[in-house]
Amino acid sequence: MSQTEARHRADAEHPAEHPVDPAPVDRAVPGDQSGSAAPMSHREILQALSGLLLAMFVAMLSSTIVSNALPRIVADLKGSQSGYTWVVVATLLTMTATTPIWGKLADQFSKKLLVQVALVIFLAGSVVAGVSQSMGMLIGARAIQGLGVGGLSALVQVVIASMVTPRERGRYSGYLGAVFALATVSGPLIGGLIVDSIGWRWCFFVGIPVAAVAFVVLQRTLHLPVVKRPVRIDYAGATLIVGGVSVLLVWVSLAGKNYDWISGWSLALVAVGVLALAAATYVEAKVAAEPVIPLRLFRDRTTVLATAASIMVGIAMFGATVYLAQYFQLAKGMSPTHAGLMTIAMVGGLFVSSLTTGRIISRTGLWKRYLVGGTTLLVVGLALLSRIDASTPLVYTGVAMAVMGVGLGATMQNLVLAVQNNTRQADMGAASSVVSFFRSLGGSIGVSVLGAVLSSQVASTVTEKLAAAGVPSSGGDSTSIPDLDSLPGPIRAIFEGAFGSAAGHIFAIAVPFAVLALICVLFIKEVPLRTTIDVEDELSLGLEPQDVTGERAESRREDVGARP
Structure with a gap:
């Protein structure tokens, strides 16, 4: 077992007895081409x-x-x-x-x-x-x-x-x-x-x-590493989220002063805001990469x-x-x-x-x-x-x-x-x-x-x-x-x-x-x-499920296994 793995095991088993050093910032991550550097x-x-x-x-x-x-x-x-x-x-x-x-x-x-x-x-x-x-x-x-x-x-x-x-x-x-x-x-x-x-x-x-x-x-x-991933901006989702939230905030800001809480204006603003957020939910779930x-x-x-x-x-x-x-x-x-x-x-x-x-x-x-x-x-x-x-x-x-x-x-x-x-x-x-x-x-x-x-x-x-x-x-x-x-x-x-x-x-x-x-x-x-930057780091170091807690560890393993 390497010294790094041993230290992580010790930290997980006795967190109060082993002070944790700050984790590396310039570390290798999926898609990163920059490599890794010494811990900060x-x-x-x-x-x-x-x-x-x-x-x-x-x-x-x-x-x-x-x-x-x-x-x-x-x-x-x-x-x-x-x-x-x-x-x-x-x-x-x-x-x-x-x-x-x-x-x-x-x-x-x-x-x-x-x-x-x-x-x-x-x-x-x-x-x-x-x-x-x-x-x-x-x-x-x-x-x-x-x-x-x-x-x-x-x-x-x-x-x-x-x-x-x-x-x-x-x-x-x-x-x-x-x-x-x-x-x-x-x-x-x-x-x-x-x-x-x-x-x-x-x-x-x-x-x-x-x-x-x-x-x-x-x-x-x-000085942070720039993770190189394909950039795919969700313009539709961003527009719908901003629009829906803004309309609803305008409604709660003006209702009771510029128009009644129960009025045609209130109904129109609420309808537009809710529809925009519903559309945003669909885009986020089904459309956006x-x-x-x-x-x-x-x-x-x-x-x-x-x-x-x-x-x-x-x-x-x-x-x-x-x-x-x-x-x-x-x-x-x-x-x-x-x-x-x-x-x-x-x-x-x-x-x-x-x-x-x-x-x-x-x-x-x-x-x-x-x-x-x-x-x-x-x-x-x-x-x-x-x-x-x-x-x-x-x-x-x-x-x-x-x-x-x-x-x-x-x-x-x-x-x-x-x-x-x-x-x-x-x-x-x-x-x-x-x-x-x-x-x-x-x-x-x-x-x-x-x-x-x-x-x-x-x-x-x-x-x-x-x-x-x-x-x-x-x-x-x-x-x-x-x-x-x-x-x-x-x-x-x-x-x-x-x-x-x-x-x-x-x-x-x-x-x-x-x-x-x-x-x-x-x-x-x-x-x-956690004593690591990323949740997958704990699993890759072989920490026991109780170190991450059973429910989260199992869900993370399934998530890791589902990704290429």
């Missing part, structure tokens, strides 16, 4: 990871830095609550619709080049957003940004999966979670300071130098349940947290900077939880308990936040946000890790992006639906209170984002109370979705993390 050291992986983390940071920063600036932006551009929602939804929509396409492209083209292309698209969107003169122009620019963010959010996970084994991946995923937390906490603070000092347009310009540095660092440090979303991935129970959980986490996370800045500014009367400081409680919990769970998972190879604990805390945090209103003490709100942050830190990256652990390397891009896609889809739905609920409830409450106070109002008065400083004291109190009670209401709506995520996680079967 921890230092080399960190150098390559630095550019990826910068790219992820700037992608996350683009959302969080704008959150505290949005009330001021919408007021300056004469926008409404609907416009407020669409500035967020436009990015989520294009990010969501294109994420699986980016992932599939990563299975066929240079991952490094694709990450750099995504950065360039993001830079272009940032420039246009910074010079926007109307809400329409800003929303369009945010859509362009979303194209780049979709690529970065999908590709960073794929590249890490190409460099590091699942066993070690928990450790590096913890770094991703930490960067996510850093961007989340620094974004609102930076955004608040920028808005209060040099103007909101610099919220879009400030990410440009960071993205440029990430581009250069990636060029110098990221290289489908954007290979349906065979959903034969694996872990992938199905993790995907379902990702949708629910997306609804709860994006849909609820995106309106926290609005709550602090419009219900509590805080400045953008002060509102940014209030996010520290949630992000601190996310930061610590992500790093801690990532290191523990890498050491033990076990991950399900942290997913269960994380989703449980997410449910508890959202339930606590459902009790807030304009008069809620800040200490209570901070504790609730911290609990939710700890839950998110233990959940988000580990759902992707669970799926990657059960996936062949040749499908890694598609599988990783599927989880990100459905989480973003859930987020888009959550932001749209909860935004519509918030807008409707605020409008109803303000109209009722103004009428009771003998103050005439028009529909536009109750649906637009107010400048609190310009309002008389009694009128200001009415708006603050309306936004406060509406915020608690949308957190209450998010709770059942978090409960569904917890149920999905409970039914996931834990598979100890």
